[in-house]
Structures are given as structure tokens and as C-alpha cells.
Amino acid sequence: MRLVFKIIGLLIFAALPAPAFSQATGPLTFLPALAGDYFPLDSQALGRRMHVFVRLPERYAEEPDKTYPVVYLLDGDSLFPMLAPQHLFLNYDEGLPDAVIVGIAYGGFAPGVNMRHVDFRPVLDDGSPGGSAKFLQFLETELLPRVEGQWRANPDRRVLFGQSRGGSFAIYAAYERPRLFHGFVASNPGREADTRLLYGMNGPQPPGNGEGWLIVTSGSRDRDYLRGTALQWEREIAGRTGLQWQTAFIDISGGTHAASAPFAYRAAMLRIFENMLSVPGQ
Numbered sequence: 001m002r003l004v005f006k007i008i009g010l011l012i013f014a015a016l017p018a019p020a021f022s023q024a025t026g027p028l029t030f031l032p033a034l035a036g037d038y039f040p041l042d043s044q045a046l047g048r049r050m051h052v053f054v055r056l057p058e059r060y061a062e063e064p065d066k067t068y069p070v071v072y073l074l075d076g077d078s079l080f081p082m083l084a085p086q087h088l089f090l091n092y093d094e095g096l097p098d099a100v101i102v103g104i105a106y107g108g109f110a111p112g113v114n115m116r117h118v119d120f121r122p123v124l125d126d127g128s129p130g131g132s133a134k135f136l137q138f139l140e141t142e143l144l145p146r147v148e149g150q151w152r153a154n155p156d157r158r159v160l161f162g163q164s165r166g167g168s169f170a171i172y173a174a175y176e177r178p179r180l181f182h183g184f185v186a187s188n189p190g191r192e193a194d195t196r197l198l199y200g201m202n203g204p205q206p207p208g209n210g211e212g213w214l215i216v217t218s219g220s221r222d223r224d225y226l227r228g229t230a231l232q233w234e235r236e237i238a239g240r241t242g243l244q245w246q247t248a249f250i251d252i253s254g255g256t257h258a259a260s261a262p263f264a265y266r267a268a269m270l271r272i273f274e275n276m277l278s279v280p281g282q
Contacts, residue, residue: 033085055084057098070153074166076103120169159183187264208244217264219255
């Protein structure tokens with residue numbers, strides 16, 4: 001009889017919906033460099049669910065009146081567990097201000113689940129429209145208000161970081177919404193399908209007073225066609241004055257396409273927050 005009850009209990013438990021993950025009870029509790037929260041976000045702009053991971057500053061609970069810079073990581077499926085701890089170490093060793101780190105994840109790499117090949121591109125290879133406009137709408141109207149309404153993130157110190165196609169989207173966002181982020185970072189960005197250039201290079205540059213940053217980083221060992229496009233951006237765009245943002249090209253010596261993302265992150269963050277660096281250990 002006891003066996004029957006056990007079987008019935010197991011069947012009932014198996015039929016229950018899986019609880020939403022919470023770092024209060026989930027396994028990430030034991031990874032303090034990633035401590036924070038998680039929530040699913042059903043996006044009306046995209047028509048699908050995104051998964052959002054939030055890493056909170058180490059002293060967040062101890063300083064209830066303090067606000068923090070906030071860094072939004074595209075491709076959070078891979079970059080969040082890589083770069084959230086990287087930011088903590090940069091705070092320790094380089095005096096980089098601690099920050100709220102937000103990983104924007106699809107929940108997998110499988111086709112049909114991961115839609116970066118659409119979301120990060122304004123034009124697809126066949127010339128049809130991509131999904132960049134909808135993804136930018138998702139950020140601006142759904143994700144940013146949710147994050148910054150719940151946590152003490154300073155909207156004047158937002159940074160968007162993207163790698164490869166995500167880097168292409170960061171440049172796209174910089175041109176389309178130049179004041180939405182204080183810093184736009186494109187690590188080894190992909191080039192446009194129609195122009196073979198980085199976004200915005202084939203048109204007039206938007207005038208402005210150089211508020212914030214647009215940074216392109218390039219690994220010296222990146223794929224030849226991407227490296228060449230990034231170097232062309234350096235020659236034609238980087239260092240110009242009178243644009244919407246301060247522009248900078250950062251060479252990652254020996255860097256490859258994807259594995260050097262932490263080096264790109266370090267270099268870009270130290271440039272963006274160079275006036276806010278503290279003495280490590282103080």
C-alpha cells in the first residue's frame with residue numbers, strides 16, 4: 001500500500017508545472033559572482049519569450065541609497081556567465097564601478113529558439129527585412145523599464161555590449177537611438193549583408209556633441225573579412241569629432257572572433273568609465 005501511495009505521489013508531482021527558477025532557491029545561489037535574479041519576459045514586440053538574468057553589485061544590499069551603472073549583454077546565453085564575473089574582477093583589480101549586469105538570453109542555441117540571426121540584423125542575406133527594429137523596441141519599451149523599475153540602475157549610465165552579430169546590433173542601436181545608452185560596444189561586429197560595411201558607414205554621419213561612446217573592438221586574428229571591415233571603420237569613423245558619440249576603435253592584439261570577448265569588455269569598460277575609476281582596494 002505504501003508503494004502505491006508513493007507512486008501516486010510521484011505521478012502527481014510529475015504532473016505539476018515546473019516552478020520558475022529563482023536564485024533564492026536555485027543552484028546559482030552557490031555562484032556568488034552571478035548572484036542576483038532571473039525572470040522570463042514574454043515580449044509583445046518580438047512575439048516570444050526571452051530569458052533575463054540579472055547580476056547585482058556585491059554591496060547592493062548594504063548600500064540601499066546607491067544607484068549603479070547598468071550593462072546589458074546581448075547573447076546572454078553565453079556572455080552573461082562569462083562577463084558578469086569579469087566585471088566583478090574589474091571592480092576588484094581596476095577600480096571599475098560595480099554595475100547591474102543584465103544578460104538577455106534566448107534559452108538555447110537551437111534553431112527556432114535562438115533568433116539572433118534575425119533579431120540583430122536590419123537586413124538579411126536575401127535582402128529581406130531583419131528584426132533589428134523589433135528587437136530595439138523590445139529593449140526600449142519592455143526590458144529597460146522592467147529592469148530599471150525593479151533595481152537601482154542609473155539610466156544615465158547604461159551600456160549595451162554585443163559580440164559578432166550582437167556587435168552589429170549595438171552599432172545599429174547607436175545610430176537609431178543614440179541617447180538610449182551611454183555606451184554602445186561592438187566586439188568583432190558582423191557586417192551588413194547589403195553594403196558589406198558596418199551599420200551607418202555608407203551614409204552621412206549624424207552630427208552631435210559627442211555624448212556617450214560608440215566603441216568598436218577588433219581582434220587582430222578575427223576572420224579576415226570582419227577584421228578588414230573593422231579596420232575600414234577605424235579609418236573612416238573612429239576618432240571623428242562632432243558626432244553623436246565619442247568614437248573609438250580598440251585593437252585586441254592576438255584576439256580571435258569569440259574567445260576574446262572578455263578582453264574587449266575590459267578595454268571598452270575602462271574607456272567608457274575612465275572618469276569614474278577608483279583606486280582598487282579603497
